[in-house]
Amino acid sequence: MKLALCSFASGSSGNCFLVKTEQTAVLVDAGISGRQVERDLAALGLASADLSAVLITHEHSDHIKGLKIVNKNSKAAVFASRGTFAGMGFADELSQRVEFSPGESFQIGDLQVRTFATSHDAAEPSGFSFSAEGRKISIVTDTGTVTPECLECVRDSDILVLESNHDESVLRMGRYPWFLKQRILSDKGHLSNEAAAAALLKVLEEERGRGETRHRLVLLAHLSKENNFPEMALQTMSNILGSGGFAEGPDLQIRVLSRTEPSPLFTL
Numbered sequence: 001m002k003l004a005l006c007s008f009a010s011g012s013s014g015n016c017f018l019v020k021t022e023q024t025a026v027l028v029d030a031g032i033s034g035r036q037v038e039r040d041l042a043a044l045g046l047a048s049a050d051l052s053a054v055l056i057t058h059e060h061s062d063h064i065k066g067l068k069i070v071n072k073n074s075k076a077a078v079f080a081s082r083g084t085f086a087g088m089g090f091a092d093e094l095s096q097r098v099e100f101s102p103g104e105s106f107q108i109g110d111l112q113v114r115t116f117a118t119s120h121d122a123a124e125p126s127g128f129s130f131s132a133e134g135r136k137i138s139i140v141t142d143t144g145t146v147t148p149e150c151l152e153c154v155r156d157s158d159i160l161v162l163e164s165n166h167d168e169s170v171l172r173m174g175r176y177p178w179f180l181k182q183r184i185l186s187d188k189g190h191l192s193n194e195a196a197a198a199a200l201l202k203v204l205e206e207e208r209g210r211g212e213t214r215h216r217l218v219l220l221a222h223l224s225k226e227n228n229f230p231e232m233a234l235q236t237m238s239n240i241l242g243s244g245g246f247a248e249g250p251d252l253q254i255r256v257l258s259r260t261e262p263s264p265l266f267t268l
Helices: 034-043 067-074 082-088 148-154 168-173 178-185 193-209 230-243
Strands: 004-011 014-020 025-028 053-055 077-081 097-100 105-108 111-117 126-132 135-140 159-163 216-221 252-256
Touching: 004 034, 004 159, 004 216, 014 034, 014 135, 034 067, 053 067, 077 082, 082 097, 111 148, 126 148, 135 148, 148 193, 159 193, 168 178, 193 230, 216 230, 230 252
Parallel strands: 025 053, 053 077, 077 097, 135 159, 159 216, 216 252
Antiparallel strands: 004 014, 014 025, 105 111, 111 126, 126 135
């Protein structure tokens, strides 16, 4: 068994992740075209028919705009919260809908899935952790704050996808209208570089306090095209982690996911 993750896209124009083992493959969100999903699956030797499920974090278009065609092509079950299904507007057109409440856990093939509530201006948004044979991948995006419940779910992740959407100063001084700036900066908006780094620092400090050491890959996600860029996100993370005595090295690797292009397949 090899637990693995690939980001097909991560940004305001579309979001889609593949999580897989040798036996099971699931998508998290389908905010890109069905054609792009097929292309990116094929690059990994897969097809829509190989998908066991599609899990949806929330109903915003950059997370579901390709869902109907992916569901049609794959016939895979669609997992989402009741609020997310209600907010889609087309849930009745989907086959094999599976409803959950954030906080619940369930099994898909050999993947153990744990859900948790996120804080976003959507009906009932969720994040996901995937475990198999003692390894773990967690995905935390589209949340204005990292709650204690969220930290509890993701703290022992081997791969952590963590939103690092914007730099606060750039956002405040940029051209967005004030109402949009307020939305992004709110507790139901998006994580800033600073907030993402502070959340990761808390996880690392707790592990150090317990005398634990974990090899971890952190993938910074959902970077804003207007209010962020990879070098800024990485430098902010480095500065804040460095203030706590943590530096990137063999046990802590940090990468930035592309907004529009597929990532390598990260395998545990």
